[in-house]
Amino acid sequence: MRLTLMLSQNASRGFSGEGGVLRDLATGATADDTDLVSALLAWEPRIDVAELSRQSGLPAERVRAALTVLGTSGQIGYDLAEEAHFHRHLPFSAGGAEARNPRLRGARALVAEGAVRLDGALARVGRGEHVHVVRADDAGRLSCTCLWWAKYRGGRGPCKHALAVSMVRDTTTKAAR
C-alpha cells in the first residue's frame, strides 16, 4: 500500500502539470517516432526506455519524447514512485489533449504564419503591433516580454512565443544535421 500526496501550487490550477511537458510536445517527437514507439509497446507491465530504444533504433531522448506525447494523449501513464511509464489506455482521441492546449495551439499558429524571426540569441515573434522579443540566456533558457512570462516567469512552463521559438530552432538544427 502506498499513499502518494501531491500538492498543487494553487487549488484553481489543479494538476495541470504547469506546462512542464509543453516543450517536449512542441519539439521533441515527430509523428513518425510516436507511431513507431506506440507500435512497439509490448504488454510488459513496465515500459522500458532502453529496450524501446534498442528495438526502434531511436536515441533514448527521442523515445522519451515520444512517450510524453503518448502520455498526454492518454495512451500510457507515468508512475512517480517507480519513475517509469506503465500501460493505461484512457478513452481520449490521440492528439486531443494536445489540440486543446491554447499555448501549444498558439505556438503552432505562430510558426505556421512564419511569425518567428531568429536573430542570434534574440528572436522576434509575432506580427505588426504584437511583436514580442524572446531571449535565450547562456544556458539556453528562453524568456519573453509577453504578459504570461511577466506574470509567471517560467513558473508555469514556456509561453507560446518561447514555444514557437523552440520549434523553429529545433527545425533549423535538424535541417542543419
Added chain:
Amino acid sequence: MKLVELVEAGDVAGVVRELGELTPDQRGACADGLTALFEAIARRENTQEERIALCAARLGCQVTPEATAVWIRSHAYFTMDAWTVDLLNLYPVAWRAELAAHLGERATTAGAVFAVTEHLVRDTGCPLPASHEFVLAWLYDRADNPERHPRVLGGAPGADFLERLRADDFTPRLLPLAVARPGRLVFSWHTSERPLEALIGLAAEGVVDRGELIHNLFADMVGDPPHGAQAVVTLEALALTPAEHAGVARERAALVDQLLGRLLEDGTRMEIAPFLVFLGALASTPAEKALVVRDYLALLDRSLPVATYAQEVLTRLDEAGLLEPELLTEACERVLLRPEKKLVRAQLGLLDRVARRDPARAGRAMVDAAMTFGHREMTLQEQALKLVAKHLKAAGDSVLPELPELRAAAGQLSPGLSARAAELLGAAEPLGTPQDTVTEQPYADVLPAVPEPRPVPGPIATAAEVAQEVAAVVANDQDVVAFERALDGLVRHAHLDRTVLAEALKPVVRREPKSNVDWVQSDLYDVARAVRGDEPRGRAVLMHRAVHINRTTPSRSCSLAGSMLAARLAEAMDVIESGTQPFLLAVPTLSTGALDAAVLVERISALDELGVTPAPVDLAQALLRVTPTSDQSDQSDQQVRAAAEKLGSDAGQRLARWLREGGPAHQDSEPKGWPHCKPPKPASQGWWTPARPGVVMDPPLPQVAASLIGPYVGNQGLADPMAPFWVAQLPHHREELMARDYFEPRMSQRGWPRNLPFVVESGGPAGYSVHLALAFGLIWQTETDAVVDAVLVLAARQQLDTDLLGRQLEALLNHGWAYADKASGSLRTAAETGAYATVWSVLRVALPGLLGGTPVRGAAAMLALAVECASRCGAKGEIAEVTALADRKGSSQTVKNARLLRDALR
C-alpha cells in the same frame, strides 16, 4: 383610412362594423397603420373608448386563426367583452373553431385566453381542448369565478368552488385528465392550492377515486420532484392514512433515494432546506430508514443542517433498536471530532442514553465517547471525560476490559485534564503522556527558522533583459528586488545606448499597468515610456510634482512611501534625459531593502571619479537604506567608515557623516500615558495612536525623503493599502514606518496584514507600533496565517516583546475591540505550531486585565488556550486574578476554565 378615424373617435361598434365590411386582405393591410397609431396614442393623453376601439381594430386585423391566437395570448390586459363577441361573429364557424383549438393548446390562466376559448367552445360546439394548461386554467376560472360580460358564454353556477365544479358540464371531460396527471396541476410554479383543494375535496365526495389520485400524484413526484415547500403542503393536505402511506412505499423509497443523493452533494443552508423538509414530510418508517442507514451515516460529514438531520434520524433508529453497535461507532467517528459543539454534545448525550439503557453496551459506548478526547475544544473533552467517569462508576468492574483503550485515548486530552484522567483511569504506563516528556526534558518552543534576506543579483546586463524585467514589474508590483533592478537597468542602459533600449522596450509599453490612485511600483511603466520619448501619460505629469512635495498638510490619497516612490521615478526620468548619472545609488544589496555601506562607498566613489553629482532623491534613498557601521570594534566596519571619510564630494562627505552618526536616531512611538489612561479622541477607534516625534535631518534631505522619518502631518485616508516597497524604503526604521501612515483610517482596507511578514523581517527596533500592528492582526483574524507567521518570525529573531504584545491585546480588548474569541483563535494557531511558551508569555500579561469585574467576552476561550499553553510548557506561579475568578461560585465556562488554569499553575 376610415378605421383610424373610427378609433380616434372611440367608436367601438363602428370599428366592428367597418371591419365586417373589409375583406381579409384589406384588414391585413391595416395592421401596420394601426401599430403606428398605437404608438402615437400611447404617447399622448387618451380615453378608454379610444383604447378599446384601437384594441378591437388591431384584433380584427389579425387575419388567420394562428395570428389571432398569438395576439390574444400576448395581450394580457385584453378582456372578453360584448364587442368581442360581435367581432368573433364576423368569422365563419370553422375559423372560430380553429382559433379555439389554437388557444386551447397553450392556454394560460392570464388575460382572457380561457374566457375566449370557453366562449368559442360553447358557441361553436367545437371539441373541448385537453391540454394540461387548459385543465389548469379551467380549475382557476372555476375557483375565481370571474363575472362574464353580457352575451359572453361560460362560467358555471354555484356558490363555492366545489359546487361550481359539480354543476359544470366540462367536469366529466376535464376532471379525469386532472386526476391522470395531477402533478402538473399541483406543482406547477404559478400554482396556488386550489387545484389540490378541488381534487382532494372531490375525492372525499367520491367524484374522484382517491387511491388513483394518490398513486398518480406520487408517480408524478418521482418523475419530476417538486420543490420541498410544495411537497410539504401537498402531503399535509392529503393526510395519508397508514394504509395509503404503505401503498406508495415504492414511490417514497425512490424519492428518499433522490433526496439523500442531493443532500450528499450538500450546499448552503438555503439550498438544502427544501430537501430536508421534503424528506421530513415523506415520513419514512424506522424500518425504511434502516434500509438506507449507510446514506444517513454519510450525511454526518456534510454541513451542519444536513449532519444535524442525519444525527436525529440515527438517534431515533437507535432508540428503535435498529442501529448496530458498529454503525453507532462509525457515527461517532464522523461526529465527535467535528467543530460544532451542538453536534458533539448531542452525540455524547446519545452515548449516555445507550450506556444507561443497556449496561452491556456501556463499555463500547464509553470507548466511542473517548474519541472526543482528541477534540480541540477543551470543554468538550471535559464533558466526555465526565461521561466516562460517570459510567465507569456505575458499571463497577464490568467495564474493565475497555480500560486500556480508554487510557490510551486519554493521552490525547488537553494537559489541563490529564491529571484528572490519570486519577480516573490509572496512569498509562506503556503510552507516554505529554506530561511525562515535560518532566524528562525542559520544554522549549519550536520556532520557525529565521528567514535570511536574499542578496540582490548584480545589475542587468542587456537591454533585452531590462525590457523583460520592466514587463515583470508592470505585471506584478509587489516584488521589490525586481523593481529596483529594473529601475537601475533603465538608467544604466539608457546611458549606454538609449536607442537600443527604446527598441527593446517597444513590446513592453504596449500594455499599460492596471490603474491605481496611490503610487505603486508598476508606475515604472512611465519611466519606460520616457526612455522611448513617448507622449507622457497624465500620471507621469503628476509624478513630477511629487518631487517638490511639501508635506505640511495631510495628503488626500497618497502615502508618504508612495510620494517618495513617485519622486524617485520622476528623478530617474530626469537623469535619463540629462544622461549624466550612469547608474543609481539606491539599489539595495539585500531583499529587505538594506544597502551594504561598502557597496555605497564604491558607488559614490565611482561617480566622484566621473565628476558626477548624484541626483538628490536617489542619494537620500541610498542613505536611508545604508546599513549602519557603528560597531566600533568591527574591523571591516572601521575600514568602511575610513573609506567613506576619504570621499571628496559633498555626497561622499554626507555618507561619511551618516555612517559616523549611525543614521537617524530611532524614535519610540509609545504614546504618553499608555495604557493607563483612556484612549485619546477619536476614542471610537479604541486604540492609542502611536506617538510620532520625527527627526529633523541636518543637513536636510529632500522633503519627500525627510517626511518618511520626520515630523508627521497625517493623511486624510489613503486610496490603497500598504505595499512591500514601503518597508524596503526604511529597512532600518520599521518602527517609524509603522507609526506613520499605517495607523491612519486605512486600517479597514482588506488584506492589510499581508505585509506584516515583511515588517518583521526588516530591521530596526520593534516597539509599540510594530506590536500594535501584530495585536490588531491577531484580533482581526483576517489573513491569520500572515499575522501568525509574523509573530513567530519576530519571536524567532528574539525581537518579540511578549509583555508589550500582551499589554496591547489587553488594552485593545478592553477598549472597544471585544473579540477575545478571535484573538484566542489566532493565538491558538500560533501556539499549535509549537510556540506554547511564547503564547503563554503573551497571555500571562494580557489575562489579569481581562478577568477583573466582569470578564471580557470570549474570556473562556482565552482561558482554555492558557490552560493548554501553561500545561504544555510547564508554567507555574499563581495569578491572583485567575485564582479570584476560580474561587467565584457558578459553573460558567469562564469560571470552570479559570479553575483548570489555577490548578495547572500550582
